[in-house]
Amino acid sequence: xxxxxxxxxxxxxxxxxxxxxxxxxxxxxxxxxxxxxxxxxxxxxxxxxxxxxxxxxxxxxxxxxxxxxxxxxxxxxxxxxxxxxxxxxxxxxxxxxxxxxxxxxxxxxxxxxxxxxxxxxxxxxxxxxxxxxxxxxxxxxxxxxxxxxxxxxxxxxxxxxxxxxxxxxxxxxxxxxxxxxxxxxxxxxxxxxxxxxxxxxxxxxxxxxxxxxxxxxxxxxxxxxxxxxxxxxxxxxxxxxxxxxxxxxxxxxxxxxxxxxxxxxxxxxxxxxxxxxxxxxxxxxxxxxxxxxxxxxxxxxxxxxxxxxxxxxxxxxxxxxxxxxxxxxxxxxxxxxxxxxxxxxxxxxxxxxxxxxxxxxxxxxxxxxxxxxxxxxxxxxxxxxxxxxxxxxxxxxxxxx
Ligand SMILES: Cc1cc2nc3c(=O)[nH]c(=O)nc-3n(C[C@H](O)[C@H](O)[C@H](O)COP(=O)(O)OP(=O)(O)OC[C@H]3O[C@@H](n4cnc5c(N)ncnc54)[C@H](O)[C@@H]3O)c2cc1C
Ligand code: SF4
Ligand code: SF4
Numbered sequence: 001x002x003x004x005x006x007x008x009x010x011x012x013x014x015x016x017x018x019x020x021x022x023x024x025x026x027x028x029x030x031x032x033x034x035x036x037x038x039x040x041x042x043x044x045x046x047x048x049x050x051x052x053x054x055x056x057x058x059x060x061x062x063x064x065x066x067x068x069x070x071x072x073x074x075x076x077x078x079x080x081x082x083x084x085x086x087x088x089x090x091x092x093x094x095x096x097x098x099x100x101x102x103x104x105x106x107x108x109x110x111x112x113x114x115x116x117x118x119x120x121x122x123x124x125x126x127x128x129x130x131x132x133x134x135x136x137x138x139x140x141x142x143x144x145x146x147x148x149x150x151x152x153x154x155x156x157x158x159x160x161x162x163x164x165x166x167x168x169x170x171x172x173x174x175x176x177x178x179x180x181x182x183x184x185x186x187x188x189x190x191x192x193x194x195x196x197x198x199x200x201x202x203x204x205x206x207x208x209x210x211x212x213x214x215x216x217x218x219x220x221x222x223x224x225x226x227x228x229x230x231x232x233x234x235x236x237x238x239x240x241x242x243x244x245x246x247x248x249x250x251x252x253x254x255x256x257x258x259x260x261x262x263x264x265x266x267x268x269x270x271x272x273x274x275x276x277x278x279x280x281x282x283x284x285x286x287x288x289x290x291x292x293x294x295x296x297x298x299x300x301x302x303x304x305x306x307x308x309x310x311x312x313x314x315x316x317x318x319x320x321x322x323x324x325x326x327x328x329x330x331x332x333x334x335x336x337x338x339x340x341x342x343x344x345x346x347x348x349x350x351x352x353x354x355x356x357x358x359x360x361x362x363x364x365x366x367x368x369x370x371x372x373x374x375x376x377x378x379x380x381x382x383x384x385x386x387x388x389x390x391x392x393x394x395x396x397x398x399x400x401x
Contacts, residue, residue: 001040001057005032010052019047021210059218065158068220070105071097072157074148075120076139076168077110084233085163087123089226091234092190093161094124096199099192103127105157109147111137118245124236127246129155135254139167143257145174151250152179157221159199161190164225172225181219187226188352198222204329204352229277229333230356274308274324280337281307284327284354285315288343288364288383292320297387298342304394310334310354312344328353338400342383346371361401363387377401 012030024038032053034044045053071093075086090106097104103126108117114132121128131147152160152175160175162168164186176183188211189202198215199222205212216222276282283302285295295309302309310332311325327334329349339357344350346362346369354360355374362375363383372378379386394400 006052015047016044019043068156068158070102070157071159074162075106075108080112085228088231088233089161090123092231135257141170160221160223164227182216183223184214187224279308281305282310282336283340284310286312286344287314
């Protein structure tokens with residue numbers, strides 16, 4: 001691929017330079033010059049009013065993907081339990097499948113998972129492909145990717161979704177690379193383009209400052225990963241006993257699934273075991289707290305609400321509280337019933353991890369703090385005065401807000 005500027009029509013107007021997010025364009029002697037950091041995104045081509053930029057060698061041929069049908073969700077299992085992220089993706093996958101008018105299928109691979117895999121039918125799934133064999137006892141990506149590639153190549157789903165867990169982040173790129181298709185990691189939004197019937201995959205980019213919508217133009221399946229708790233897990237009204245289940249059991253020959261890895265053992269991470277995503281109330285503190293010992297006040301409020309303490313990255317980086325408490329793009333994604341942000345400005349990277357909370361209460365002494373834009377209830381003032389008042393209200397049996 002090559003990008004060229006037509007020097008006879010370029011006016012040096014700089015519009016392209018402004019459009020390039022990769023700082024690849026300089027204006028030299030009144031002409032745009034494109035440097036090596038260009039990633040061929042095409043933004044400058046669209047911005048140039050003089051049609052002076054051209055990308056040569058782009059694959060513009062429309063391919064026929066009509067034999068690819070259906071939405072598939074990889075149902076990651078830990079031991080013989082199906083992880084919640086798979087159920088969240090089924091709930092999201094249901095919406096995509098309905099928009100496309102195609103079936104929604106799950107694919108579960110593991111050892112002794114069949115019984116637990118049945119609960120996934122409660123999340124809107126039409127069909128379950130299952131490989132249940134002792135060779136898949138441990139989540140090891142080389143044999144799991146082999147199994148997935150075989151199934152995807154045979155059944156040709158148009159969309160394939162997986163959780164952006166540590167295993168999913170290893171597995172999905174491997175599958176995408178073998179199938180020679182694209183993969184959008186850590187999506188925060190998925191929808192279908194009404195006209196073209198393709199998957200629009202939205203994810204934060206440039207440190208979370210921009211939301212990019214990505215499409216997979218020339219390959220199938222369209223693959224995306226989504227972090228746990230970003231999508232809502234929605235149980236359909238159906239009773240487990242009433243569901244007509246369509247289960248396709250796939251028998252494999254274990255000889256064909258020999259891993260090159262050897263599992264020596266597993267060790268549970270030492271240190272704090274808290275999982276803040278398990279709580280319905282999170283009281284988070286940021287730099288506005290001013291010190292680690294001040295988290296005691298937040299803990300008191302959290303305890304009165306049977307909740308847990310969360311934190312911004314600024315508080316974690318300051319060493320005031322440990323990383324498992326961090327909420328945001330590089331921390332946990334949470335969606336509790338109540339999220340109380342105390343002394344947190346509301347940087348986009350923080351919002352990325354909590355803005356889907358049901359009710360957001362923000363306490364900040366700066367009335368212009370961006371956190372107030374996403375808050376359902378905003379309290380402008382000093383958190384050290386407001387939090388004790390809130391604790392008293394709750395202890396007096398009054399509602400929080
Ligand atoms: C790639 C990348 C990833 C990132 N990932 C994350 C992430 O996962 N999570 C995250 O949180 N951040 C993340 N960040 C950092 C983020 O950009 C912000 O720097 C951070 O969220 C700021 O934390 P803060 O709101 O606690 O601090 P500040 O922005 O400094 O805000 C402190 C707030 O406290 C208020 N305040 C001060 N005193 C009081 C008081 N007495 N009473 C009430 N209010 C008071 C102030 O008005 C201010 O609004 C990331 C950044 C990058 C570049
Ligand atoms: S936008 Fe077009 S005309 Fe303007 S500097 Fe860039 S290439 Fe030249
Ligand atoms: S194609 Fe994209 S990266 Fe390359 S110069 Fe144009 S805007 Fe910049």
